[in-house]
Amino acid sequence: MFYIHIFLLLLVQYSYGDVSQRVFPEGFKFGVATAAYQIEGAWNEDGKSENIWDHATHENPEWIDGKTNADVTCDSYHKFKEDVKLMKDLGVNFYRFSISWTRVLPDAVEGSKLNEKGVAYYNNLIDELIANGIEPYVTIFHWDTPQSLETHGGWLNDTIIDNYVYYARQLFISYGDRVKKWITFNEPQQICEQGYETAQKAPFLKLHGVGDYQCFHNVVRAHGKIYRIYDKEFRPVQGGEIGITADAVYAFPKTNSVSDQMAAEQFIEFYYGWFIHPIMIGNYPPIVIERVDELSKQEGRVTSRLPKFTEEEIDMIKGSSDFLGLNHYTTILATFGDPDSFPNPSHDRDCGVLTSRDPSWKPSAAPWLYEVPTGFYHLLLWIKEHYNNPRVIITETGWAGSGEELDDPDRVQYIRNYLSELLKAIYDDGCNVIGYTIWSLMDNFEWTYGYTNKFGLTYIDFEDPNRTRIPRTSYKVYQKIISTRRLISD
Numbered sequence: 001m002f003y004i005h006i007f008l009l010l011l012v013q014y015s016y017g018d019v020s021q022r023v024f025p026e027g028f029k030f031g032v033a034t035a036a037y038q039i040e041g042a043w044n045e046d047g048k049s050e051n052i053w054d055h056a057t058h059e060n061p062e063w064i065d066g067k068t069n070a071d072v073t074c075d076s077y078h079k080f081k082e083d084v085k086l087m088k089d090l091g092v093n094f095y096r097f098s099i100s101w102t103r104v105l106p107d108a109v110e111g112s113k114l115n116e117k118g119v120a121y122y123n124n125l126i127d128e129l130i131a132n133g134i135e136p137y138v139t140i141f142h143w144d145t146p147q148s149l150e151t152h153g154g155w156l157n158d159t160i161i162d163n164y165v166y167y168a169r170q171l172f173i174s175y176g177d178r179v180k181k182w183i184t185f186n187e188p189q190q191i192c193e194q195g196y197e198t199a200q201k202a203p204f205l206k207l208h209g210v211g212d213y214q215c216f217h218n219v220v221r222a223h224g225k226i227y228r229i230y231d232k233e234f235r236p237v238q239g240g241e242i243g244i245t246a247d248a249v250y251a252f253p254k255t256n257s258v259s260d261q262m263a264a265e266q267f268i269e270f271y272y273g274w275f276i277h278p279i280m281i282g283n284y285p286p287i288v289i290e291r292v293d294e295l296s297k298q299e300g301r302v303t304s305r306l307p308k309f310t311e312e313e314i315d316m317i318k319g320s321s322d323f324l325g326l327n328h329y330t331t332i333l334a335t336f337g338d339p340d341s342f343p344n345p346s347h348d349r350d351c352g353v354l355t356s357r358d359p360s361w362k363p364s365a366a367p368w369l370y371e372v373p374t375g376f377y378h379l380l381l382w383i384k385e386h387y388n389n390p391r392v393i394i395t396e397t398g399w400a401g402s403g404e405e406l407d408d409p410d411r412v413q414y415i416r417n418y419l420s421e422l423l424k425a426i427y428d429d430g431c432n433v434i435g436y437t438i439w440s441l442m443d444n445f446e447w448t449y450g451y452t453n454k455f456g457l458t459y460i461d462f463e464d465p466n467r468t469r470i471p472r473t474s475y476k477v478y479q480k481i482i483s484t485r486r487l488i489s490d
């Protein structure tokens, strides 16, 4: 009887209790993330000039839920010490934040003058972080293109590359003595596809199937160029690392059919490989080149809508990321669709895949975000297999609520379930994931959703002039996960 009891206990341990016994590997780091436009406010203070989000929210407030903007938002420009205190209490190892291009370089272009007060703001933030034992992870560009460059085409004009390179170089010079993790770009898909193709993000252009490819061609060449500069000129002295962050939605086949399996693979190549294949393998994914070239021909075009790299560019871009920044929130089901069901031309049509959701998946307050923990696990395996098991930092993941609630069991469950899959990928499959970041430290301006989607571990009442930060239950749970380095529940 006694032995049977022990046996059953062990069985429960291994089949069920198992994951909570797993300890996050030594050196594995925890963080939280934000982005400049979403949290800073002070949109025109101390010499900062206008970016495309200032411009769009002021010119066309009707494009944003509640006609809101981020003129003040969390007011982190004035309250960054409170933010750091919150993070110190949370116990995170690092803080991923972004720098506002127009705050440090109001004229934006190559050779223009640094704005001393803008530079000082980030110096103070970085120093405060380091004094509190928190490493700064800096995103160089999180969607806030200078408006003065947008009037010249923004990311559609390849002159932006040298302006970006100049800007990034100023950041290495100003902060590289203390910043050892750089992320060149956050989510090219949203910059290029949502910004220049579907008009869901600034600058809200609808250049279907053309603007998106041109934009990313400039983004990725800017990325490669600045990587080589950092590697050659700054790394020997500063000793940091530099990489890129892309967002990946994972795709399961809608049914077990071979066709749906191909559709799922094609979806991932078109929505993730597009950005990462040039960096990890070299050039765009073959399926992307083949399909866009072929459809362009059918449209009667002389040249493909997908721009071509030179051999030198392929070499410059290949291998240009010391780690892979991965933002992952959700998963879809994939099946091939009738070409006529997509705008012609469009990136969606080039991809040719219809997406849907399994009715059993839990929806969040954001229409695009469902909880699918196993998708996260399979994505990590996909990356391991396709890109030779690179070092991955989860640079964002998180859950959207909509209300004022301080108790947020859905967010807690999302975090725990995703972390559990992450541990599985590390321990059972040897995936090389070295860090994890929750979006976000606090509620903030959620782009076109305004203040209707809340991702914060910390609640903020945006009517309150003090913008008091109040930790939610998820904050306390994350605090415990970090301090115990386990997924123990209370």
Ligand code: GBH
Pocket (backbone or CB within 6 Å): 035, 186, 187, 247, 249, 327, 329, 367, 368, 396, 439, 446, 455
């Ligand atoms: C991140 O993007 C951003 O980096 C961050 O700024 C943002 O606040 C955070 O997530 C929360 O949204 O075509 O309508 O189905 C998240 C990336 C955004 C990618 C939504 C997929 C699908 C929109 N995801 N997007 S839709």
